[in-house]
Amino acid sequence: MGASAGALDALRRFFRAASSAPDNVAYVILVHLAPDFESHLPALLAHDTPLPVSAVEDGIAPRAGHVYVIPPAATVVIEQVSSG
Known part of the structure; x- marks a missing residue:
């Protein structure tokens, strides 16, 4: 999910509503934030x-x-690695 820095209220409402989701x-x-924020x-x-x-954090698997x-000033790559 992407959001601007001012989207805290929308994100909070989303997660409150999704609390009963699977x-x-x-x-x-x-979230778009200044790199030094x-x-x-x-x-x-x-x-x-x-x-x-x-x-x-570096190296974690979701x-x-x-x-x-995602922390500010970070580049994140999520990729699927097949086993086998």
């Missing part, structure tokens, strides 16, 4: 969903039932 989805939130979005959204909310927030 937990077989991983949510990745991209310290984002508190994971902590803010954690109040509006029972799902775990965290900032994306898991269903989680919310991931």
Whole structure:
């Protein structure tokens, strides 16, 4: 999901409404912020969903039932790696 920096209210309403949705989805939130801005979005959204909310970190694999927030000044690549 992409949003502007002013979309906190919309994101909070979305996660409150989605709290009863199945937990077989991983949510990745991209918010346009200044590169030197310290984002508190994971902590803010954690109040509006029972799902775990965290900032994306290098090397993690998104898991269903989680919310991931892209930190400012980060480039994130999510790719499927087939096993076998």
